[in-house]
Amino acid sequence: MIRVLIVDDDKLARKGLISIMPWSDHDMVVVGEAANGAKALEFMESNEVDLMFVDLSMPVMSGMELLHVARQRFPELRSVILSFHEEFENVQTAYRMGVLDYISKVRLESEDDEQVLKRIRQHMSGDPSQRAAATPIAATAASPASEPHARPQEEEAWSRLEQEWRAHYWLYNESVFQRLCKQTLAGKPSFRRLEGLFMRVLSQIETAIALDAELRPEADDVRSAVEWLRDYRKRVYARVAASSDFSNTTTSILKAVLFIREQASNALHAEEVADHVHMSRSYFSQCFKKLTGSTFNEYLRQERMRAAERLLCETNQSIAWVAHAVGYNDSKYFSQLFHEQTRLLPSEFRAQFHRGDE
Numbered sequence: 428m429i430r431v432l433i434v435d436d437d438k439l440a441r442k443g444l445i446s447i448m449p450w451s452d453h454d455m456v457v458v459g460e461a462a463n464g465a466k467a468l469e470f471m472e473s474n475e476v477d478l479m480f481v482d483l484s485m486p487v488m489s490g491m492e493l494l495h496v497a498r499q500r501f502p503e504l505r506s507v508i509l510s511f512h513e514e515f516e517n518v519q520t521a522y523r524m525g526v527l528d529y530i531s532k533v534r535l536e537s538e539d540d541e542q543v544l545k546r547i548r549q550h551m552s553g554d555p556s557q558r559a560a561a562t563p564i565a566a567t568a569a570s571p572a573s574e575p576h577a578r579p580q581e582e583e584a585w586s587r588l589e590q591e592w593r594a595h596y597w598l599y600n601e602s603v604f605q606r607l608c609k610q611t612l613a614g615k616p617s618f619r620r621l622e623g624l625f626m627r628v629l630s631q632i633e634t635a636i637a638l639d640a641e642l643r644p645e646a647d648d649v650r651s652a653v654e655w656l657r658d659y660r661k662r663v664y665a666r667v668a669a670s671s672d673f674s675n676t677t678t679s680i681l682k683a684v685l686f687i688r689e690q691a692s693n694a695l696h697a698e699e700v701a702d703h704v705h706m707s708r709s710y711f712s713q714c715f716k717k718l719t720g721s722t723f724n725e726y727l728r729q730e731r732m733r734a735a736e737r738l739l740c741e742t743n744q745s746i747a748w749v750a751h752a753v754g755y756n757d758s759k760y761f762s763q764l765f766h767e768q769t770r771l772l773p774s775e776f777r778a779q780f781h782r783g784d785e
Contacts, residue, residue, distance in 0.1 A: 429453075429551065430475055433460040434467040434493065435482040435509060444480065444509075453544040464488025464496070471501060478551065480530075482509045498525065505551055527551065528623070585616060592628050596720040598660065599684050602729060603720075608653050618648050625656060636663070636677050679704040680718045683711070684726075691730045692754045697723040731755070732768040739777040746773045 431450065435441045441460045450456055459474060461467035465488045467479070479497065483490035490508060497504055508529040527550045530543060588610055591597070597604040611621065667681040683704045687695065700723065701711035716722050721729065731753040738749045750761035750773075765773050 429455040429548075430458045430477045431455050432467060432470060432474075432476045432479045433457060434462075434464065434479060434485070434490070435460075436462050436485040437482070438462070440482070440509075448544060449541060450544070452541070453548045455544065455548075464490065464493030467493055468496060468500070471497070471504075476501070476504060478527075478547070479504060479506045480509055481506055494526065507547055529626075581614070584614060585620075588614060589624055592624060593631070594720070595628070595632065595718070598632065598663070599681065599719040600721070600726070600729070602733060604660065608657070611653055612650060616649060618652065621649055621652055625652060629659070632663070636667070636675065636681075673705040676714050677718065679706060680714055683715065684719070687727060687730055691727060691734060692752060694754070695727060728764060729768070732765055735761070735765060735773065736769070736776065739773055740780045749773065 433441050433444055435444070441462075445457050445460065455478070458476065459470050461470050463485045464481075467481070468488075470476070481490045481493055485493075488496075494506060494508075497506070506526045508526050510529055528543075528547055588607065591603075591607055592611075597607050664681065664685065667678050668685055670678060670682075673679050673682075683700050686700055686703050697712055697715075698708050701708045704711065706714070712723060715726070719726055734753045735749055738744065738752055742749075744752075746762065747758040750756070750758040753761070755761035755764070762773055765771075765776070769776055771779065
């Protein structure tokens, strides 16, 4: 039986959570409640607790302070945070500290209580080697519990999609990003599930880039969440472009991506880009492949083909002109590369685009 402690300064919220959740159906029992972090620690000193539901905003000792102290004193304790949606930055920080899940108070009444506890129970019954409280959830946890009534094929598709979002190649590669956005919208996941994924992903990114978590998702459905992420990505690029810090590898590779996009139509070599971001040629190539999923030459070619697609759609210039505009003097070689990338010749791609406008 999983022993649960509810920590919230709002007495009605505590009583409501205790009464509405089907604890026993998921092998859980509420063994206590506390009005703040200090009282929670006092309770746990003399009572065994396996799982703590903790509000982030409390007097005397906040939820964040409690998580920090409990992580040291009770390493086997697992935690779920209770939060208002506007506390996004603190939620991300909590995920980095190893919390299992979060429950938004704003949407608590509309949540499926069965699914909430089922999801948490699944996290707790995972591989014991991955259960240390100090291990970030973003690195170990699988996706939230399966969607109600979802078919196995849908779950498999979601799992693949989730893995791609968490691989972070989309942060560097425009084609990958646009494809993932399209597939996510087409997959129609629940907003709750997508929000949980995005929060885990963003906490990883902000840790890697040493970015202050000050950008909040203002979304209440899947489409607006994806649009918010588009804007978030643009802001990350703007922040990186304005930064003069070359000590962070992730930031440096993002700077390299921006430089490649600016210079893609010119003769460009890896040595030049490596020098631009203050890296040795070999180290740059190693880091670039690891973070973007592509070699420098592959990435440059993809950027040039993407630029060519835009020019084919937006202008009536000849194929040779387009080839030259994106960095290729040999139009036949350009057409060959374009076909490898799109499975269409440049003329076919242009014709297909114009047919779509009819």
